[in-house]
Structures are given as structure tokens and as C-alpha cells.
Amino acid sequence: MIRTVVVDNEALVRSGFRLILDAAxxxxxxxxxxxxxxxxxxREQRPDVVLLDIRMPDVDGLTVLRELHAxxxxxxxxxxxxxxxxxxxxVLSALDAGAAGFLLKDTEPAQLAQAVRMLAAGGVVMSPKATRSLLSRHPGTGRADQATAxxxxxxxxxxxxxxxxxxGLSNSEIGGRLHLSGGTVKDHVSAILAKLRVGGRVQAALLAQRAGLLAER
Incomplete structure (x- = not known):
């Protein structure tokens, strides 16, 4: 079982997500x-996955993310x-701070459960379309030409x-898609992170977006 915790200040959101995910x-x-x-x-429950609201009135999501990452x-x-x-x-600040992706609260139930599975398997959860829109509005310091280079x-x-x-694919899913062994995919991912000089899969994914590798997808 994939142990999951939902963090949100709205009781309706918490109960809705619980109902959807517990059905899996x-x-x-x-x-x-x-x-x-x-x-x-x-700390008490030791979940595999946490779904964390980014905007909360008592303690904001970025603060909670930093606490969990520590x-x-x-x-x-x-x-x-x-x-x-x-x-x-x-969202971009959260991704830079170590979040493994982001989900819209109106994500379809089947897609929500699949996203939790992807996260537990080591995948990245980011909608390419939403991320392109996000980067176009809030490009930050990562310019497209730098990413392309x-x-x-x-x-x-x-x-x-x-x-x-x-x-968002995990190593095993990438291996299946490209007909590669899990060890070979792991080696490729390690080489990619080293060559791109990034600390994780999310940062690599953002660079791919900025460089336009997913523009036609």
C-alpha cells in the first residue's frame, strides 16, 4: 500500500481527496x-507520499515543504x-525547494490516483502544458537559451x-518505453543530472521545458 497524507486547510478538500484515493x-x-x-x-505516520496545499493561511505550503525536506x-x-x-x-519556488511536482485540485479522480503511484515510484508529476504556461508567465532565472545550451x-x-x-515516467516505465534495462535507465538519468548540473528529476524536467523539448507534446 502507498501510504499517503493530504495536507490542506479546507476540510472539504481533505475529505474529498481521502474519498478518492481510498477507493484505489x-x-x-x-x-x-x-x-x-x-x-x-x-513524523507519526511516516507516509510514502504527501500531497501538500501550496497556499494555506496558518502555515504556508513552502514552509511545510522545507520542514518535510529537512x-x-x-x-x-x-x-x-x-x-x-x-x-x-x-509552484516554481516549491519545485526548486524539492517538491516532486504539482497537481491541480480539480485533477480527475483516476489521474489523481495514478499521480500518487507515479510519485511513489520515483516519477515526476507535472503537466507539460501547465508547466509551459507557468514558465512563460514566471520564467525566473532560467532563460530558454541557457537551458538549450x-x-x-x-x-x-x-x-x-x-x-x-x-x-513524469519512472525509471521502469522509461525502460519499458525505450526497451532499456532499469540499470541502463538509471545510468542515463545520473549522467543527465550531472551534465545538466541539477540536483534532481524535477529540475531536469524544468530545464527540458525551458529548452523546448516538450513543445510539440
Missing amino acids: DDIEVVATATGGQALAVV LPAPKRPVVAMLTTFDTDEY RVEGLSERERDVLVLVAE
């Missing part, structure tokens, strides 16, 4: 919490941010892998 055979919402309760609940590795869950708007400027240092196979990373 392989997902269990072990707790829900407000922003102020989140750290204590996660937990020791065995107790640190994968965190994806929840937002109402696909152009929420705080860094991506040009990758081999053709590494670019293929990077595109699938940016689409």
Missing part, C-alpha cells in the same frame, strides 16, 4: 492535516504540491530519456 486498491490515506499539523502528522532520509516522504491555478507563481550537451538517447523524465 493500492493507496491508503493514513491521515489528513492542516498546515500547522503537517510536520507532526508526517527530515532524515528514511522518514522523508515524496511531496507534491496542490494548487488551484496552473500559473501559480509559488545545457541540453545540447546530452546525447540523443539522453535527450529521449530526459523527455520521458519530464513527462
